[in-house]
Amino acid sequence: MTRNPQARILLTLLYLRYILNSMNVSLGFSQLKDPTLAANEAIGQAIIGLRNTPATLAFIFTSIEFAHPLVLRAVNNLLGEIPILGCSSFGIMTNQGVFKHGFAILLLSLSQQTFFNVAAVKDMDKKSPLLSGKELGDKLLFGFKNVPRSLSIILSDKLITSGTHLIDGLQGSLGKSFPLIGASASDNFENHKTYQYLNKEILTESCSGILFGGKFNFGFGIKHGWKALGKMRYVTSSSGNVIKEINGLAAVKLYEDYFAKNTLDLAKELRRISIYYPLGVYLPGEKEYLLRNIISIKDDGSLITQGDIPQNSKIRLMISTEESRLAATVAACEDAKRNLGTGKIKFLIVFDSAARFSILGRQNDMELCVIKEVFGENTPLIGIFTNGEQAPLKSINYLGRTYFHNQSINILAIGEQ
């Protein structure tokens, strides 16, 4: 330690500058049964981890039983007035593992040169998804007049099946090639309800988001690992997320043919069939097909998918193996890492499809192990299991168009500039 007072002041100033210009991240997680106690425990861990630097933003991911106003009140009491963004999910992922119950918080102390804004659009059931997306985009842009924008993260309700239109609306406001990363929250198949957290509010049937700008470095990767099988077919008639005809026949015929089952039997096993063998939409120039889950079968033989399939799309039935899915996880991680460049990774946000979680069954922490292998054991990580993921496809080329994905793993790596 130097004894020169001037040097000491200079050192302190340099340290302060370093603190103010660098990003600090801390993670907290609790599985205590009492939701308020769990929130207290997790926040306590995160605050200690920040080592006296002031928190400027919090991401909160919880299992459904923690979605209670009292919990958010406890969070606000402990964290003060800092912006909060998050949602409920039927599973949480942190460095510690994969959990069906728990409260996870990621506290960020962002540099003064990083700008952000959080917002939400409520009651989406009463609005068109396109307009909702536009409204959210406009709200997020508030105060960003002369600030370069970098990335937007959005968290939407599970019940919003028109994810494609929501993205279109957001892109209408933020720009067609602006990178959007996001997810639709998943529930525990019980009450068919998901919750979004924004500051002091618990919302349903809404979409909340954050827009980052200024000094902000990120990289992302999205992959699924499903491979095309069988003949290519054409969507000869469709409307939004309803495929009416494939190759001029009722859409359900495709599945009836492949699985040798009638519509009734198909409907009974639809969830399993849909997650193991989704439809793949061919996108020229892309290595992977865009996946679409089948949500239900209509009486006229139309298939309702999670996300739109435009008319004249070339589609194929998709199949995967554990190996191909895990290879996709590795590829998504490597894309995110490469995309981030040389900047030091500060933390990861993972949006992993709930379908992938179901398929992994007992070994549901396999993907987490793969992620930790690529990014290192101690890189802070927080994630949820989702019912649809949003991300641009051409992640390497940066400004790719954002799509609504199914059954994919979406990895967002945030790093220092």
Next chain:
Amino acid sequence: MTPFAFFCIGLLFAIAILGISLLNKVQRLKELGDKVTALNFSLEEMDEQAKLIIRTDMELNKAHEELDKKISGLDTLQKLSREISTTLEEKQIFKKINNQYVEELGFEKSLAFLWKTLEREFHLYLYLGYSQDESLKIKAAINANKDYFLDLIKSGSTASSEFIPEGTLSKNKINQLFLVHSFIICPVLAQEGDQGFIFVGTQNVETSVTKGDQEFISILANQIGQTLDNARLFEKTWRSQQELEIKVEERTRQLTGALEEVKKISKRKSDFISSVSHEIRTPLTSIKGYAAILLASKLGALPEEIRSRLEKINRHSDELVHMVNDLLDISRIESGKVEIKKETLSLRIIVEKIADLFSEQLKTKNISFSSNLPEDCREILADRSQIERVFINLVGNALKFTPQNGKIDISANCANKIIQIDVKDTGFGIPQDAQESIFEEFFRVDNTINQEVKGTGLGLTLVKHIIEAHQGKIWVKSKVGEGSTFSFTLNAA
């Protein structure tokens, strides 16, 4: 050849070439068409193969899922079983079942009820995945339909959303009652005490209950039943033990009180004896002194009749002094006033001394005296004067009660640093019923021999006290007409 002819020939030639070329193209088109047909056929074939692959893959996935579920279920059951089986309190058994276990078994809701015969209603022991209000409402509904559930318990059969036994509520009714889409209800059959049932369910419309699920829940219910039996047995045993402990404690308190009372009385008795003995000894000494003076004719010659009376007074006074001394010794030992000064003593020397002491009487009654003292039993750790009194008393008694030409034998044997000494005679023997009381104060066997042989009834009491003061034991084995053996133990030196 005219130019026209040349032209015609050229035209014909060109037509022929064109025709040949056309024919070639048609041929190639036909070949390409065949190739396209073949490719389409291959594509169709590959599509058919793709269908087969998908169907096989689906079967494999199903099998994999089922296997995965079974492994997970078995793992969960093993963990649960370990947790439950170590529980010995009825309510704690159900507390060991938590959300995580139920979820690992593929369900998110669980309830457990036990039928209380006295109250004639089902009591709720576990609720998972329900709020308290919901669980209480379900409890009320179950008690309203208790007969169905009692029948289910009685029949011992499992009900599930896939199979409902006859006479039970309908699937829809159960779904409504428990607020689920799929369920399993399995009786908890304990051998003794209250029986009940465990319920697991899910609201997930995509979950269907399999045979494997039913088996798992059935195993869990059996495990709970067995653990309930164990817990109840433990409770019963524990209660009996508690009752027994209370009784033992009560009895111990009573005995301690009685012992204290006995000690007080004993002390009072010892004090009394000590005091009385002292009081008696002083006048006795005077009586004896005066009798001695008179007998010595220091006050003049005495007529024979007076002399003989005085001699009697003197003899009886001696006996009385002897008795008083014994009583005083007993009282001193009892109250711990006598200090036992242990030293290494030669058993052989003591026995020789005793033989020497009684040699005159032995000779008079023609009683043979022998001793058998092995090499390793020759040294004892004892107070010399006290232990000599023991030998004097025991050999003296043997001499008194052994008729002419009899035998007295002293033998010893040693084990674990304890020496057992036996004084054996060929006397009249002691009746069985008197053997237990022989060491009591003033006890004398009620028979003709004792009427002839004089004694105070204090000798053996004193011997017992001395041996016990040496941390030894004394006992007697005797048969009337054959003789007695008095045995006692002392520490070897």
